[in-house]
Amino acid sequence: MKKWVFFLSVMALLVGAGILLSAYCVSLPADSPAPDFYILNTNTMVFHLPSCPSTEKMKDSNKRSSTQPREELIADGYSPCGNCSP
DSSP, X not given: OOEEEEEEEEEEOSSSSOEEEEEEEEEEOOOOOOOSOEXXXXXXXXXXXXXXXXXXXXXXXXXXXXXXXXXXXXXXXXEEOTTTOO
């Protein structure tokens, strides 16, 4: 879903009694929904989006998936990946 922001500007014309009304509509990207799960690197304590290329470089022994919300992972000591910015 996109968010819409409307800008409204009103200018009085000096000539005559007319009023110029201008409206601008700008589409902003919607907040991306939280993923269903994150990929954790239990060695580096970094969490990633499932689509992050960095997850392909992880050893399988360090890789784990988690459905915990982002805030809980951070509270548990994990840091968000600098590449995918989950």
